[in-house]
Every structure is written in structure tokens, then in C-alpha cells.
Amino acid sequence: MIQAIGLTSISRRDLPPAVDDVSFEAHAGHVTALLGGPGAGKSTALRLMLELQPGRGITYFRGRPLHRIAHPSREVGVLLGDVPGHPARTVRGQLRMLCCAAGVPVRRADEVLEVVGLTGLRNERLGTLSRGMDRRLGLACALLADPHTLVLDDPVGGLSAREGRWLHGTLRAHAAQGGTVLFSTGDPKEAARTADHIVTLDKGRLVADQAAADFARTRLRPRVVVRSPHAARLGTLLTKEARTARRSLEVVHEDGNRLSVYGSTCAEVGETAFRHGVLVHQLADEVGDMGPGAGAEAAPLPSSSRPAEPLEADDPAPLPPPVDVRAVPGPLRPVHYEMRRAAGIGTTYLTAALALLSSVLVAVVLARAGHTTVGRLLAAWPQVLPLPPAALGAGLLGAVAFGDEFRHPALAADRGTVPRRLGLLAAKLLVSGAMALLLAVLTVGCAFGFLHVVYGQEVARVPAEWLPLGVSWCGFVVGCAWTGVLAAGIFRSTTAGLAAVLAVPVVVAPLLQKVLKGPPAQTSEGSAAQMPELTLVRLPFGADRYLAAATHVIAQPVGAALALSLIALLCAYLLTTLRGRVR
Template identity: 60%
Template sequence: MIQAFGLTSNPRKDLPPAVDDVSFEACAGHVTALLGTPGSGRTTVLRLMLELQQGRGFTYFRGRPLHRIAHPSREVGVLLGDVPGHPARTVRGHLRMLCAAAGVPVRRADEVLETVGLVSLRDERLGTLSRGMDRRLGLACALLADPHTLVLDDPTADLSAREARWLHGTLRAHAAQGGTVLLSLSDPKEAVRNADRVVTLERGRIVADQDVTEFARTRLRPRVAVRTPYAPRLAALLAKEARSARRSVEVVRESGNRLSVYGSTCADIGETAFRHGILVHQLADEVGDMGPGAGACTSEQPDAADAPGRSHAQGGDDTAGTDKTAPRPITGQPETAPHATAAPDRVQETAAAAALSAPTDSAADADAAPRLRTADPRSLALISRSAADADADADLGPASRPHTADPQSLALPPRSAAAPGPAPDPAPAATPPTAHTRSLALTPLPPPISVRSAPSPLRPLRYELRRVTGIGTGFLTAAAVLVVSAVTAVLLARIGHTPQARLLAAWPRELPLPPAALGAGLLGALAFGDEFRHPALAADRGTVPRRLGLLTAKLLVAAVTALTLAFLTVGCDAEVLYLVYGRELTRVPADWPSLSASWTGLLVGCAWAGVLAAGIFRSTTAGLAAVVAVPVVVVPLVQKVWAGSSVRTAAGFPLRLRETLWLQWPFGGERYLSVLARVLVQPVGGALTLSLTALLCAYLFTTLRSRVR
């Protein structure tokens, strides 16, 4: 189950917080709807619960906060907004990549595809999916790790009626298996049809927390719409018969010849009209939004003829009114109301809830409800004890067994408590305080919520390999690099005056970097920049986590890609030069070991610079700019430092290094060490090493800073 206490967002500039002191429960085995219009704070509540947004309060998922759960994706499946992912990735490839992120077997992707009915579309691209198929894929991503709890933000938005019914049926099946489902909705009728409990939000506050039956009775009252030219006469007859039969029937005069009858049926009204010879033009069952603030719960504003809630607030008598500008209710209620025999504790709780959610007509009255919730702790403690006793009686029935199955839920504070107390120890073994203790220890501010860093992926290397090979961007980039490099090499050979080493690398003196180095840097920048643009790791987290395991996997894959690109570039250039100009230009240079080390080091360094820069600045463009800045900005600075006036120079460094390491390395290892030393003392090698060191330090600094916060 889910227990949310005192969720409050940080206040904005000169504006109240979007969410203020929201507390509710979502029981296991039930579907709970968070109802409200756009702007009422539904999405903010979900983000605060999932620790994606800073604020105050705390939320327990089966007795533990989310940051204390080792693998959150295996406990909570989340669907916020659209399904993230590269539009060129296939449905099956996207799920297989997320399997590596969640640490589940890859066969789980095919299982959830069959569950959501996307087996026939598993090879389709994400960018070609319709809205309904996109929602199905989002649900598949949420179900991938087989979580106990599902949290969805307006999952049926812009869906057809058929797709919406299928989605609600799937959520109902998950709840029937003992899971917890919490979803936000904007349509109250949809909430009544598909939820077990409805929590209504308005302007960032809870105005109602009701069972779906109570919600339908008090805020979605069924009525019979009647149109007749003899509306006043029929209204009087219906009220008279209701008083005679001692039935609770309310007749509301609408504009024109329309009546809205509450508490009766079409058959009874039709029989009354037939007995008295009254002509009826319309007789139909309708459902309208009623109750304080309920008009804000619908996505569209009703017209004057469909707004009985406005006339219900007006006074009325037992006869039909003659004022047609203001409709008046005509009630046939008996003297003793049906709810007058309710338990005193329940009556007191209902009165307190009505006082908290009553609408106000002025700015001063609008602030009365918050003052009432925090002004008198003694009255709050009394309400809490009354609600606790009533809830304890209600929990004795079999329908409440899923609610009390969790031992942590036995000591929960009632939902009518004004504000939660201090946060208990988030350790699983800790027991939250009782309702009486919580009501006596009220604090004005709940504990702060810090943004949680995502622990994904659990298998970084496998995830990175599937991410790279899942789309064709890398293959197309490599093919473009080979073509441009081969053409450049042929043109340089035709012009002449180009050393053979630069000819094989297709590196003109006028360009800061060869095409292969730019391609390696672009592929490295895409490794992080593409994820920030399409956050594939998790839709609920918004950003890619800065984990050293993920960074190591990306650097390893980028290095292998750069080495492959370096080998293919030299091979293709040599083959093209041999075909066009013969064997003269393809001879192996005498110093090929040092040239090979310099060439591979350049491409690997560019790829790593792209990875680190894109991870720091969260942009592919920034990663590629960092790669180009090495020869354009850093190399001139290094050359100026090395060529500046100095008393001593580092000339002969490789020779002295070899003399220092007098031991004979196996397989001629001292020769490779000498080659590496000569590469590092070159301006480009030194500049690239300096840049990589600075970028790595910056990356580690941002990672540690995010963890400290």
C-alpha cells in the first residue's frame, strides 16, 4: 500500500505552493484515483511521492520510503508523461534495453509484450506508434520488473474509449492480484467507473477522500432529466407524492421546461405524468457533478441547463417556484433525515470534513480552511480519535482485509488528521507513531524531500551495448566517416605535398582534426547526449544518473568503437589509395608503432572527451564542441607553454625514462612504454590528456555534488 503524509511542494515566486499538505492512502488490492483538473496539483503530488521533485513530506511504499528500497523499479512501476526512448528504436529493442537496466532476464520483454498485446508490433519503431499503442508500451515499461505498485499520471489522456477500457481492465487485473494502483484522472465519471477510492484535489489541497460509492452519491448524483411544457405542475406532483410515500426526492427547476429529479427513477416519473395526463418530451437518466468544488473536477464546463449544482445551493419550498431566473429545488424529504441516526463519531467526522472542504465566497473565507486545520490541536486530536474509532469499526469487515494486511498499516494516522507529525525512522523495522501521538505532536513543516538519484542500470555494460546497437545512428556515422575519409585521402594524394602518415589518416594540415577523430567524438557525445534527449533509463526520473559504473561502461564501449573506427579508416584509405594510385602510397612507415599509438590514442581520446563533456553539459552539441576545442584552443596553449622561454627543457625524456626503468620488460614492453612517452610529450597528446583529466574531474565533482544534495 501507499501512505503519503504532508506532501507540500516548495513555494514559487510570490505564489502559494502547487501542493499544500496532501495526505492520503492507497490500499493494496484497490485502484485509487487522484482526481482533479489540470493545474490542481495531481502531477506534482506524484512527483513528490516518487522523490522526483523537492518539497516536504514523506511517502511509504509498503512501509518503506522509496530511497530506502534497493531496487525501486521492482517495487514501483511508473508512467509519467509520454514513453521515453529514441523514435528509431524498436519496441522489442527498447524493452530489452530496459531489461538490462532493471536487472531482469531478457525474456521478460516478450512476456510483457504479450501481456499488453504488442506482440505483433514488436518490430515497429517507437516513432510510428499511435497514441493507444504508446500507452500500451508505457504500461509494459512499468510492468517490466513485475512491481507491486503502479503509479500512473493520466494514463487515458487522448485515448479512445476502447483503449481506455482495455487500460483500466489491465489495471484492475493487477489490483485483483494484490497489487496497488494509483492513477491520476481528470474525469469524475471515469473515476467512478474504474476506481475503488477517489481522492479529490482542488488548488493543491484534498477536498474529499471517499469510497467510490460515497463519491458517486455525494459528488456524482444520478438524476432524471425531464422536459415538459408543464414543468411547474409536474414538479409539484412529484414533490407531493414523495411526501406522501415518505421518500427523499428532490426536484430542481432548470431553465426553460427542464426538471432535474434526484432520488427517483424514469419509471416512477413516467407513471406520475401518465396518471395526470402530462405531456413529456424527454425522460432520461443522467449523472451530474455535485458537491462543493465539484464543478472544478470536470474537464469541460457544463452549460446552464446541465448545472444543477448551482441551483441546489438556493433555498426552496414544497411548491413550484415561479421565478425563472433562478431555479429552485423542490424537495419531498420526510421530517426525519435518513442520516440522522448515524453514529456520533461519524457525524462529528463528517461535520469536520465538511468544514474543511466547504466553498467560500471571499478571499478571507478562502483562508479559513487552512487556519481551521492548524489552529486548535485539541479539536484536531478529537477529530483524529473519532476518525480512528470509525475507521477501526469499518476495518472489521472482510472488504477491508487488504487494507490491514500490512503490519505497518495498523498504526497509521487517520486521513482526517490535519497535518502529519515528524517523520518516523525510515528503516523498515521502525513502527510509525499512533494516531493519538501524531495528533499531539503536530509540527508546522514535514521533513524535506530530496530528489532521488536513480540506481539504474543494474547491468551497465549490457545496457550500453543494447543502447548502441539498438539504433542505426552509430552505423550511419561510421559509414559517413569512412566515405569522407577515403575521398579526402584521394584528394590529398592528387594535390601532393602531404606526408604519408597524414595521407593514410586523411588529415589535411588545414583541418584541426581528421574526419575519423570527429566521428569518434560524435559517437562519444551521443553516448550521453542522446540519453538526456531521450531519457531511456527511466521515464519517472527525467535525467540520466551519474553513476561510475555507467560511465565506465560508456567509456569502454566508446574506446572499442573508436579503435574499430581507427582500424577501418586506415584500412579503407590504404585500399582506395592502392586502387587509384598504386602501391607507392600504401607502404608501411618505418615508425609505424609510434604512429599507430598516436592515431589510436587520438581517436580514443576524442571519443572519451565527447562522452565526458556530454555527461557534464547534458548535450550532444556540447560534447562535440569539447572535442573540437582540443586542437583549436588547448593545443595552442600547450604549444605556447612548451615553446616558452625556460631554463631547462624536457628534451630526451623518453631516453631517460628507459634508463630509469632498467629492468627488461617481457615481450619488449619497454619499447611500447617509450612509444607512449613520445606520444604524451607531443602537443596534441598532452593537450588531449589535459582535457580528459579536466573533464573527468568535472564529471566526478558534479557526481559527488548531486549525491551530497
């Protein structure tokens, strides 16, 4: 069950809080509706419960606050608005990626797709889904980790009547299996028709907490709706006849030519209009809403007193079976998530392809112009460019790795703080580093192959110092990728991550060179020559050669600037992460 106690949002300036001291319960095995009009505070209350917004109060999910639950997605399934996924990702790819994040088998994606009726659309892109299909996908994401509790914000908003009946039927099936369901709505008739218990908010305050049957009896009243060009005259006639017959009748004049008649029937209103020759355009029975305060003092009835309504037409499929998940997640879980995230969109492949193509073209042009060292030729790095295409592409891949988490927050339902977890950072560094290393090797290989085909062995040759050059090149490209990852994670933007990568050779390296006041060639050669002398114990398997090559990288101004930038960004990321946990 859910126990919300004293939920209060933080007010801004002199405005009253959007939610003020709201307390209620939602019991297991029942569907609870959080009812209120626009500005009543429904969405704010849900965000306070899920700890997505700062405020006061606490919410217990089966006796534990959300921040004390090890795996929130396995306890609470959330649907707040549209599905927060990359529009180019497929439906099945989105669910499989979230399976890795939740620590459940990837076959679970196919099970929930069948439940929500999206099996035929599993290869569709998220950006092409209609409103109804997006809601179905959102419900699939909420059900993915087999949670006990479902929390949904206006789940049928913008859906057709048939889609709304299907969604509420699925929620009813989840409650029938012992789960807890809480959803918000602004339609009192929808709440009375689909929920067992209704909590009513008005202007941020709790005004009613009652069973659905009690709510329908005290707040909803039958009425006759009439549209006529002579609405004022018809209203006067109805009131006069009711007064003569000593009947209780209430006529409400609404906008335009519409009347709402309480205490009468369509037959009586129609006969009155016919006798007096009043033209009627519409005559229908409706259920009218008496307002949020109606029935607030009524004694609540047990939720079990209201039986579940039979489903119509589009009955939902049975819910997926429970899944077995490990209590302690393996260390590869975030790595699997990051691999599926990177491989699920075309941006990764397009960026790598453009970087390789640009590197080959630059290498061919440099070879034709001449006067370029073999190392720079194979890396496709002319003197006029601050970064070679491969390093720039690796930096962009790293920036996208964290930038997409904030632009398309697929993990936001899991309390919205998953992108700040150190395990996910390590996974992003590992995967982006592997992609950057592969890109660096492919760049040299493709450049060497094209140069050999176009110019022959005179240009395409292996340099004498291939080891330090290779280590420095791979380390530089991987460092650019890591800089993009850390900067995008700190500033929550892909653009900021790419800007930080460009700032290393353009801003940091010149400043560092001015501070050191030493020529780069002498510093590099001196450090490389002194490494064997500084090593007290000879390392096995020629490891001293690799250590000397790594020192050669850091001794360069750009390499040193990159190393210092990585250290500063990592410290800044750790600081922001720890500060967020303290709050």
C-alpha cells in the same frame, strides 16, 4: 502499500504551492485513484512521491522511501506521460534495452509484449505508434521488472473507451495478485467505476479520502440532460410544475441551450415538454459531478466492500509470471544496456559509415595533392582540418551516447537519476572507446586499401614508426570519443559534447602551446628519446615500446590538450555527481 506523508511542493515567488501538506495511503491489493481537475496537483503529487521533484514530505513504499530502495524499478513501475524512448528504436529493442538496465532476462520483453497485446508490433518504431499503442508500451515498461507497485499519471488520457477498459482491467489484475495500484485521473465517473478507493485533490489540498462506493453515493448524482432551443422556457416550466406538485427539483442552466435537471426522470421532462409544445433536441440520463468538496466528511468504508467489476469486451491477458533477479547486479549489466542502446538505432551505423567514407575520400585527395606524410595520409588528416573525420565521428558517437539519455530519457522512470550513476558512465566510456578503437582501425585499413588500389605501393606503404603512430592515432580517436561522453554528460546535450571535442584542437591546444612555448617536434622527440633512460626496470614483452609510444602521444600539443581536457571533464563530472547525491 504506499504511505504519502506531508507532500508539499516548493512554491515559486508569491504563488501557493501546487501541493500543500497532502497525506494519504494506497493499500496493497486495491486500486486507488488520485482525483482532481486541471491544476489540482495530481501530477505534482506523483512526482513528489517518486522523488522526481524537490519538495517536503516523504513517501514509503512498503515501509521504505524510494531513495533507500536498491533497485527502484523492481519495486515501483512508473508511467508518466508518453514512453521516453528514441523514436527510431523498435518496440522490442526498447524493452530489451530496459531489461538490461533492470537486470532481468531479455526474454521478459517478449512476455510483457504478449500481455499488452503488442506482439504483432514488436518491430515497429516508437515514433510510429498511436496514442493507444504508446500507452500499452508504457504499461509494458512499467511491468518489465515485475514491480509490486504501479504508479500511473492519467493512464487513459486520449484513449478510446475500449482501450481504457482494457488498461483498467490490467491494473485490476495486477491488484488482484496482491500489488498496489495508484493512478491519477480528472474524471470522477472513471474513478468511481474503476477504483476501490478515491483520494480527491483540489487546488493542491486533500479534500476527500473515501471508498469508491461512498464517493459515488455522496458526490455523483443522476440527472437528466436536455438540449432545446427554448431551454430557458422549459426550465421555468419544470420548476413551476415541481413547485405545484411539491417535489424537490433543481434545474441548472449550462452553456448554450443545455439544461441539467436533478430530481426528475427523462419521462417526466419529456411529458412536460410535449404538453407545452417545447422542441427538444436531446433528452438523456447522465451522472453529474457535484464538485470536489462533496462528501468530504463521509466516513470511509472498507475498500473490500466494493467488488471488482467484470471486464468488458477486450479483457486483458494474464500478467507475466514473476522473474528471478539477482540481489546484487553484475558489473556487466550497464555494459549490456549501453551495447543495446548503441546498436538499437541507426545513428551509430550512419555516423560510422560517414566517417569511414569521408576518411577514404580525404585520403585519396591528399595522395593526389602530394606533400603529405604517410601517417597523416592513412589517418586522412590534412593540415587545414582541426580534426580528421574519424576523430570527429568518434566524438559524435560519444556525445550521442550521453546526449540521448537526456533527450530521450528511457531511464527517467527509475527516479530520473540513472544517467548520473558512475557505473553507467564507466559502461559508456568502455563501449564508446571500443567503437572508437574499431573506427580508428577501420579508417587506417580502408584508407590503406583504397590508396593501394588507386595509386599502388608507392603511396600505400607501412611507415617505419608504425607503433608510435598507431598508438597515438588510436589513443587520439578514443580520447575524442571519451571527451564527447563526458562533456555531454556534464552539460546534458549532444551539441555541447561535440563542441567540447572541437574545442580541444581549436582552443585548448593553442593555449597549451603558448603556455609551454616549445616547438611540438622537439618536445615529442625529446620525450620519446628520454623514455628508455627514465625507465629503471626493463618492462617485459616490449612494454617499454608501448609506454614510449603513449608518451609520444601526450607530448604532442593536441595529445596533451586532449589529456588535460579529459582530466578536467572527468573531475567536473565527479563533482556534479557527488553534489547531486549530497542534495
